[in-house]
Amino acid sequence: MTNVQWDTKIIDGLLVENGRIVKGTIYIKNGEIAAIAQEDTLGEAKEVIDAKGLHVLPGLIDTHVHSRDPGPTYKEDFYYSSQAAAAGGITTILEMPNTTPPVSDVESFDNQVANLSGKAHVDFGLWGICVGDLNKKDIAPLHERGVIGFKFFWGYAVHAKTFQLMYNYKPGMEDVIPPFDDGEVYSMMKEVSKTGNLFAVHAENNHLIQAFTREVEARQGTSYDDLIQSRPELVEVTTVQSGIAMAKDLGTRLHILHVSSAGGVDAVKEAQEAGYPITVETCPHYLFLSDKDYDHVGPQMKVYPPVKYEKDQKRLWERVKDGTISHVCSDHAPHTEEEKDGELWSIPAGMCGVESLAPLLLTAVHDNRLLITDIARLLAEEPAKLHGIYPQKGSLQVGTDADFTLVDLQKSGTLKREELHSKSKVTAYDGFPLHGVPVRTIVRGKTVMKDGAIEGEAGYGQLVTPASSRKEAALS
Ligand code: DOR
Ligand code: ZN
Numbered sequence: 001m002t003n004v005q006w007d008t009k010i011i012d013g014l015l016v017e018n019g020r021i022v023k024g025t026i027y028i029k030n031g032e033i034a035a036i037a038q039e040d041t042l043g044e045a046k047e048v049i050d051a052k053g054l055h056v057l058p059g060l061i062d063t064h065v066h067s068r069d070p071g072p073t074y075k076e077d078f079y080y081s082s083q084a085a086a087a088g089g090i091t092t093i094l095e096m097p098n099t100t101p102p103v104s105d106v107e108s109f110d111n112q113v114a115n116l117s118g119k120a121h122v123d124f125g126l127w128g129i130c131v132g133d134l135n136k137k138d139i140a141p142l143h144e145r146g147v148i149g150f151k152f153f154w155g156y157a158v159h160a161k162t163f164q165l166m167y168n169y170k171p172g173m174e175d176v177i178p179p180f181d182d183g184e185v186y187s188m189m190k191e192v193s194k195t196g197n198l199f200a201v202h203a204e205n206n207h208l209i210q211a212f213t214r215e216v217e218a219r220q221g222t223s224y225d226d227l228i229q230s231r232p233e234l235v236e237v238t239t240v241q242s243g244i245a246m247a248k249d250l251g252t253r254l255h256i257l258h259v260s261s262a263g264g265v266d267a268v269k270e271a272q273e274a275g276y277p278i279t280v281e282t283c284p285h286y287l288f289l290s291d292k293d294y295d296h297v298g299p300q301m302k303v304y305p306p307v308k309y310e311k312d313q314k315r316l317w318e319r320v321k322d323g324t325i326s327h328v329c330s331d332h333a334p335h336t337e338e339e340k341d342g343e344l345w346s347i348p349a350g351m352c353g354v355e356s357l358a359p360l361l362l363t364a365v366h367d368n369r370l371l372i373t374d375i376a377r378l379l380a381e382e383p384a385k386l387h388g389i390y391p392q393k394g395s396l397q398v399g400t401d402a403d404f405t406l407v408d409l410q411k412s413g414t415l416k417r418e419e420l421h422s423k424s425k426v427t428a429y430d431g432f433p434l435h436g437v438p439v440r441t442i443v444r445g446k447t448v449m450k451d452g453a454i455e456g457e458a459g460y461g462q463l464v465t466p467a468s469s470r471k472e473a474a475l476s
Pocket of ligand 1 (some may be wrong): 303333
């Protein structure tokens with residue numbers, strides 16, 4: 001096998017996969033991993049990437065990104081968010097469906113693929129939305145078309161025309177589809193269950209939110225703690241428990257999105273121990289922030305579900321480590337500086353995150369809270385398996401996409417909001433010290449970020465679907 005002309009080889013890296021770290025060289029041909037060897041003995045390549053001293057991870061995946069495109073693109077669009085992803089070491093974005101129009105049927109799926117393809121710096125998969133009777137008939141066709149999961153915004157009202165989320169909903173508002181009731185949720189879940197795809201929920205109970213909000217308003221509460229009190233742990237726990245009860249009944253693959261509380265994650269742990277296929281994710285803001293941070297971060301920290309207390313933060317770290325939480329994702333949800341710069345109760349929820357996801361978790365490796373093998377597990381292997389795109393994505397196996405994130409664990413830096421690549425710069429981590437940085441992002445053999453600079457072009461990124469992954473696995 002000597003003198004083979006590979007397109008690229010990545011030599012002398014520390015390859016991280018499946019809980020192991022081994023020194024090796026990766027050979028790339030036609031955008032795929034063509035061979036892996038311990039020493040660089042398999043011949044020459046047109047491009048040689050020296051990874052000495054670097055960790056080579058399977059390309060990292062952010063499963064939870066709201067790029068607002070199409071829709072309120074003044075906040076963000078895919079041209080920007082996919083650059084932010086590349087800059088932050090992310091090779092695949094799974095894009096949320098609450099766009100205008102939403103990804104609710106085959107036509108909007110196809111339009112979204114065309115829309116994002118022209119702007120994509122990294123690869124992407126698409127979530128489909130569940131909006132009750134409005135698209136029940138479209139669930140099976142959307143599944144066939146290749147959505148990586150179905151999202152249901154449990155507890156949210158949406159605007160009747162734009163389908164944008166109503167962040168501060170009150171019953172009686174006009175032009176609004178109110179939150180779905182349990183009967184409607186059950187029948188949506190039933191429809192998704194038939195496909196075998198994932199039914200993923202935002203888990204906050206609207207009736208409790210309304211009751212607690214009235215209490216807070218009665219005492220004229222305006223503090224951050226009042227915001228938590230309007231959406232406390234119980235709001236998450238009751239929805240998680242209802243979801244689990246329905247999923248048990250229907251045999252659904254239920255996924256709890258962005259869990260924020262000790263009670264919420266422990267309800268999932270209990271269901272997992274009983275043998276049910278319930279999964280759960282969390283986000284950096286629930287791991288790195290607590291109510292104590294509000295004084296210095298301010299309203300930019302408002303997200304739904306809200307960041308809660310240190311006891312929740314502590315439990316979530318435990319559940320990341322013990323594997324209850326399958327993966328960590330950003331919930332990248334940009335709004336403009338002006339929109340976030342208002343009164344805590346009326347501003348929208350959400351902040352940027354796709355670019356800071358990997359650097360923050362790598363900093364947890366430096367701080368001995370995680371191992372580098374956990375990063376591959378939490379940001380590549382488990383997300384890809386959950387969404388049916390493994391091993392095409394999320395692995396270092398021969399015959400799969402040559403997606404890699406090269407990491408320098410020795411490199412330190414500071415997160416600076418003005419350096420973020422998103423259109424919006426709303427972050428809770430301005431000035432946050434980072435130890436361990438993605439220094440190169442490679443998508444299907446092509447470098448799209450090197451030392452923080454974007455190298456790729458808009459339009460390079462491609463759609464990934466569970467079916468495309470099955471095809472690759474069969475060919476390999
Ligand atoms: O804070 C949030 N922002 N939570 C959500 O559930 C939605 C998101 C958004 O799209 O703005
Ligand atoms: Zn979200």
